[in-house]
Amino acid sequence: MPDTQYDLPFRPRRNRRSAALRGLMRETELSPAHLILPLFVTEGEDTRIPIGAMPGCYRLSLGNTLALAREAHSLGIPAVALFPALAEGSKDKRATESTNPDGLLQRTVRSLKDALPGLAVITDVAMDPYSSDGHDGYVENGEILNDITLEILAGMAVSQAEAGADLVAPSDMMDGRVGVIREALDDAGLTNTGILAYSAKYASSFYGPFREALDSAPRSGDKKTYQMDPANRREAMREVMLDVMEGADIVMVKPALAYLDVIADVASSVDVPVAAYQVSGEYAMIKAAAANGWLDEERAVAETLTAIRRAGADMILTYFAIDYARRMQ
Numbered sequence: 053m054p055d056t057q058y059d060l061p062f063r064p065r066r067n068r069r070s071a072a073l074r075g076l077m078r079e080t081e082l083s084p085a086h087l088i089l090p091l092f093v094t095e096g097e098d099t100r101i102p103i104g105a106m107p108g109c110y111r112l113s114l115g116n117t118l119a120l121a122r123e124a125h126s127l128g129i130p131a132v133a134l135f136p137a138l139a140e141g142s143k144d145k146r147a148t149e150s151t152n153p154d155g156l157l158q159r160t161v162r163s164l165k166d167a168l169p170g171l172a173v174i175t176d177v178a179m180d181p182y183s184s185d186g187h188d189g190y191v192e193n194g195e196i197l198n199d200i201t202l203e204i205l206a207g208m209a210v211s212q213a214e215a216g217a218d219l220v221a222p223s224d225m226m227d228g229r230v231g232v233i234r235e236a237l238d239d240a241g242l243t244n245t246g247i248l249a250y251s252a253k254y255a256s257s258f259y260g261p262f263r264e265a266l267d268s269a270p271r272s273g274d275k276k277t278y279q280m281d282p283a284n285r286r287e288a289m290r291e292v293m294l295d296v297m298e299g300a301d302i303v304m305v306k307p308a309l310a311y312l313d314v315i316a317d318v319a320s321s322v323d324v325p326v327a328a329y330q331v332s333g334e335y336a337m338i339k340a341a342a343a344n345g346w347l348d349e350e351r352a353v354a355e356t357l358t359a360i361r362r363a364g365a366d367m368i369l370t371y372f373a374i375d376y377a378r379r380m381q
């Protein structure tokens with residue numbers, strides 16, 4: 053039946069008439085090559101501890117970590133980001149365990165690079181998994197001290213780089229850490245190790261499930277004196293610009309979905325690649341709604357990841373990386 057009552061000069065629907073045409077018009081690509089898989093690692097033999105608020109995610113011991121990393125690699129995912137879950141007994145005020153050359157994280161990095169040299173390994177630089185205070189910085193009388201923390205972070209970054217990390221990723225939000233870490237790496241002859249800086253990292257409710265995964269919630273207070281106020285947009289540019297000047301190879305915005313405006317600002321004003329982190333709470337929201345039959349998980353994952361790419365992220369850390377890559381097969 054002809055649908056021609058009106059003499060419309062513009063009919064944008066013409067470009068959406070078929071899957072073939074929609075494909076030609078598509079502005080944003082999303083493939084496994086854009087994704088980074090975060091992994092929670094733990095001690096043990098064949099250990100696989102489910103994380104309550106992150107169904108489908110586990111704390112894995114070495115063999116299981118290698119198996120999942122191998123699958124990620126074979127699906128075309130270029131990188132994994134490692135987060136160690138430590139026993140309470142190995143935590144202290146100065147995060148001493150973070151520089152142990154035979155620590156859990158360092159052993160895991162070495163094994164991964166041995167087994168899968170083509171897979172990039174990213175390590176998190178922050179005190180929280182190692183700190184008895186559960187903060188990203190050194191705590192004294194309830195205050196997070198910046199410059200003492202920098203020393204600790206620099207040692208941690210060098211130790212991770214020596215173990216073979218391709219990129220170290222400071223997620224602590226202390227002032228000046230990118231520059232101090234760059235200098236420490238260079239002084240140790242580790243000029244090839246890159247820095248992926250968590251530049252605009254907000255004090256977000258969406259990290260809740262992650263802190264359960266690592267048992268890393270702050271023992272007192274919150275992270276608002278170092279992580280950014282969710283109300284601020286201009287301040288993100290300041291943080292990003294400082295990190296670029298200090299030597300960041302990649303800058304990151306975190307969380308992702310609630311901060312697409314920030315991702316877009318950053319992507320349009322820096323000349324380094326931009327990463328975004330679809331964090332644990334973003335994962336949990338989709339999983340919970342899908343488990344209730346309230347939304348279609350597969351479509352919600354593709355849509356949110358595409359939106360993050362559309363906003364300007366070159367790469368996305370996401371707990372959905374393997375799921376998405378499997379579906380693309």
Ligand code: PBG
Pocket residue numbers: 176178179180188223224258259260261262263275330331332333
């Ligand atoms: C810790 C760190 C956090 C995340 C990554 N690194 C938590 C925090 O800052 O409290 C969150 C990741 C997620 O929620 O998926 N420095």
